[in-house]
Amino acid sequence: MKIKLLPTAEQTELLLETFREANLACNAISEVAWEKRIFNKFKLHYQLYDSYKGKFGLSSQMLVRAFTKVAHAYKLDKKTKRAFKTMGSITYDARIMTYKQDHVVSLWCIGGRQNIRFICHNPDYIPYLKGEADLVYKKGKFFLYQTLDIPEPAAQDISGFIGVDFGLTDIAVTSDGGKHSADWMNQYREKRQKVRSSVQRKGTRNSKKLSKRLSGKERTTSAIINHTISKSIVKSAKDQRKGIAIENLTNIRFSSKPRNKKFRTKLGRWSFAQLRSFLEYKCRLNAVKLVVVEPGYTSQTCNYCRYIGKRTNKVFKCTNKNCKVDVIDADFNAAQNIALLGVAVNLPERYDRYSCTVHY
Template sequence: MKLTLKIKLLPTAEQAELLLETIRETNTVCNAISDVAWSKRIFNNFKLHHEVYHVYKSTFKLSSQMLVRSVAKVADAYKLDKKTKRIFRPLGSIAYDSRIMTYKTDNIVSLWCIGGRQKINFVCHNPAYLPYIKGEADLVYKKGKFYLFQTVDVHENDVEDVEEFIGVDFGLTDIVVTSDGVKHSADWINSYREQKQKVRSSIQSKGTRSSKRLLKRLSGKERTTATIINHSISKSIVSSAKEQGKGISIEDLTNIRFTSKRRNKKFRTKLGRWSFGQLRSFLTYKATLNGVKLVAVEPRYTSQTCSSCFHIGERKNKVFKCTNNKCEVDVVDADENASKNISLLGISVNNPERCDMYSCSVHY
């Protein structure tokens, strides 16, 4: 499985200036190549290389391989859309491959820069993935710091066939509720988001230069916090499933923002910030790496169906009430009930021959 490893560089002041100069020069070359590609309608990597290589090799200060990577970057940009001319930001990311980037021992990476190779210290919070480095890396400059987004090819464990599944119910009140009784509340992250929104609104109302600089400095913190929480939740769910020898069953919430009932502005704002897609992607790749089976099921009526008798009941906010007089279940937590239904649906999807287990008798 191919993943992206985030590596933070720790350059000296002199090295930082060389990196910035290299980034600016490379993006200047990319814009020059884009001008040629757009004017002559040459979008093929091979043809574009022969068109610009010798001219720009003598004009700009880039090495041969860095120029090759710049041509490839422009060609890849036009693969998406040939109707719009591509313009590259002065401090946009640039690509490195094994010919102009080498990883050394003691957390040192050697990068080509204008003025010669630079050996730069780095820190990585996932050092276990370093032996699996393979392919290109993107050098990114963000908020005064340099990062390498390195591609790694990690060995996948064989996915084991399982009979039981842990049902995972995604929600706004509780981020996740599992069928084995684990809850991850959203109270803290919701209050954190509301607080950050008040701060942003207060700063935006001023409209001064310093307020705009402050907004730029604060941007991304809320997203980073939510990402860390999603990583922690997905890791705990996958670890629990692996220990119990079970699979993971989740809801397929694609297009939920368009199919959900439109309520007040506050609810729509909360729904828009709901990062269920990111949590699903984290669960997917972590489950694959650990050899845990993961299936996605239809979420319709999972929170309105009784997990005991499978009859449609009544749900109001966090409370579910079964309307079947013969059922022993009276009032339960709606998300816990939904997670159990998702678990049973996971078994049905994984074992189609057992689909009759999720059915109920008809009463008149």
């Protein structure tokens, strides 16, 4: 959970000084780790704790967290020396962080503990705060990214699945008729791209400040929209006592057909993975079953007769002359197929619901 801190002017200076000192210690530890090729946090602790305890103005536990941060940074690979930014995030645990009543958190800072007020998007989750938290300084504001330990409710019995088809023209189309258009988001992204290009082309000091101030707005807007869409889909599935079936779109950027630059740009900004992650955790919170199916031919197969038809952009046409389906929205057709695949995956004994006669 993202928690916004509301420090006073004095507390702000203490927090900033804590950031500087903690990351200064991390860089010093990283220097030794790189030179002596010691990347284990316990060995680093044994080698440096006594000498660094008096060298930096950090508490014992904060120095221990610095050893852990450096060791974790080298877990990715040991081919590059790690350097830490002055305002890089720092980790707090239960020994140096305590939550109190009335939305107050006690954090260790240079100069002693500070009781700092905070706000969060969902106060109902406060009793479930547990474990470590990352303190982040971003655009003049302080945030705690706190781990939650929420008990999962018991799964409910389901009567079927709602298929969800992800796309570029429509962000999500569901088999129960729901549609979330991407028109506004695509226009917003094009507008932001023009603004960025105009600002970057100037290259002045003020333009760089403006570019820095505007950074992240598009990403934040996209996340808000994905939260709204995923919340709506999960609520609909819960009300209907159904599960949710989605496509596995991993590596879709590499497997899609090569097209022009404009399409590649739109595909690169497609945040389907974020929408999927939001659906996954919201389903777990609401005890809604979620299954992932393969996307192959879902938009090219008729959901009524299972014939391979012809898709042209948003239009699907069945090639079976005896089929009742003639022309249908391609994404809605895909969502129907995904829903049936969800049943086949969740209940293998009912595989015949997604099958067709073999014609010779």
